[in-house]
Amino acid sequence: LIIERAEIYLLRLPLKFRFETSFGVQTEKQVPLLVLHGGGLTGLSEGVSEPLPMYREETTVGALNFLTQGALPAVLGRSFANPEAVGAALSAWRGNRMAKAMLEMAAWDLWARQLETPLWQLLGGNKTAVEVGVSLGIQADAAATVDSVAKHNAQGYRRIKLKIKPGWDVEPVRAVREAFPDLHLTVDANSAYTLADSAQLQALDEFKLDYIEQPLAWDDLHDHATLQSRLKTPICLDESIASAADTRKALTTDAGRVINLKVGRVGGHSEARRVHDVAQSFGVPVWCGGMLESGIGRAHNIHLSTLPNFTKPGDTASASRYYAADTINEPLEAENGLMPVPAGAGIGVTLNRDFVEERADYHEEFGL
Ligand code: OSB
Numbered sequence: 001l002i003i004e005r006a007e008i009y010l011l012r013l014p015l016k017f018r019f020e021t022s023f024g025v026q027t028e029k030q031v032p033l034l035v036l037h038g039g040g041l042t043g044l045s046e047g048v049s050e051p052l053p054m055y056r057e058e059t060t061v062g063a064l065n066f067l068t069q070g071a072l073p074a075v076l077g078r079s080f081a082n083p084e085a086v087g088a089a090l091s092a093w094r095g096n097r098m099a100k101a102m103l104e105m106a107a108w109d110l111w112a113r114q115l116e117t118p119l120w121q122l123l124g125g126n127k128t129a130v131e132v133g134v135s136l137g138i139q140a141d142a143a144a145t146v147d148s149v150a151k152h153n154a155q156g157y158r159r160i161k162l163k164i165k166p167g168w169d170v171e172p173v174r175a176v177r178e179a180f181p182d183l184h185l186t187v188d189a190n191s192a193y194t195l196a197d198s199a200q201l202q203a204l205d206e207f208k209l210d211y212i213e214q215p216l217a218w219d220d221l222h223d224h225a226t227l228q229s230r231l232k233t234p235i236c237l238d239e240s241i242a243s244a245a246d247t248r249k250a251l252t253t254d255a256g257r258v259i260n261l262k263v264g265r266v267g268g269h270s271e272a273r274r275v276h277d278v279a280q281s282f283g284v285p286v287w288c289g290g291m292l293e294s295g296i297g298r299a300h301n302i303h304l305s306t307l308p309n310f311t312k313p314g315d316t317a318s319a320s321r322y323y324a325a326d327t328i329n330e331p332l333e334a335e336n337g338l339m340p341v342p343a344g345a346g347i348g349v350t351l352n353r354d355f356v357e358e359r360a361d362y363h364e365e366f367g368l
């Protein structure tokens, strides 16, 4: 695995929908991309950091600073046995898992292309298509929520997740459950509640939700364990899981019974596999989360989702749902709730260079 040079792009894409969560309203997405070059091939990745630290503590400016000042100089011009060795070259630096994931994921793609093998095979997956659900933002009222659920349910999505926040939880969930008694339905609070809200969260127990995602603080496991002991519905941890070690601590204390696994949040595919394996050893299912990625990040997520313990539908909905035009040339469209895994070497999709150049607010090359 030879890494000769690198490019970073930063672009802004308008979202096709207004996405409201307990964090606020989002109408566009800032997309950081990394392109690695080696042996005449390229490896692609997309970061999941955001301009401001709403979801976790990292920011995109911080991630790009770490890449340009630390991570890229540590790997450019070097040869590695495999992507794990690229990850190991970053291990002296703490945290910054979203930034590390950009380099590690691009290294996986580059390695897989150099080996002329699809990424899912190298990761140890066993599926040619993965089940997908959809994550719906907070709507204006209960009627609009039911309308949106009806539309996405008709499109074949196999699980629908509603964003909730204090003051907007039981009402939309009740309306949707009454309209769709058998739907796989979940909610995601993005850390908006505290233990003092236990009674409000217990009120969701009657709606047969598959799970309640990240009700409490992003950096908490202890209170989640207390809350889980008060709930019948499984808790799904998202923000709180940054590593396999976090997963072990969460599952040994029953702080959650489902894991939302985002490769960009945990530092790359190697750590994502370890999270997957720890959860599997506890008999706990994982599913692939999303961060409104463009096609490059989505393709990585789809490949990871082929591992055997991804037994619940992920948030890797059709690319066309999010953006009018994409960072890749190939469509990534689900049919009847099944997303085909891109065939071909690496992540199996190619950079739409013209589009990315046109939309880039920033582009820099390293290692020339
Ligand atoms: O909590 O899963 C989340 C989007 C951005 C940040 C956090 C989350 C989300 C989503 C959307 O729920 C998932 C997607 O469709 O990509």
Ligand code: MG
Residues within 6 Å of the ligand: 188, 190, 213, 214, 238, 239, 260, 289
């Ligand atoms: Mg979430």
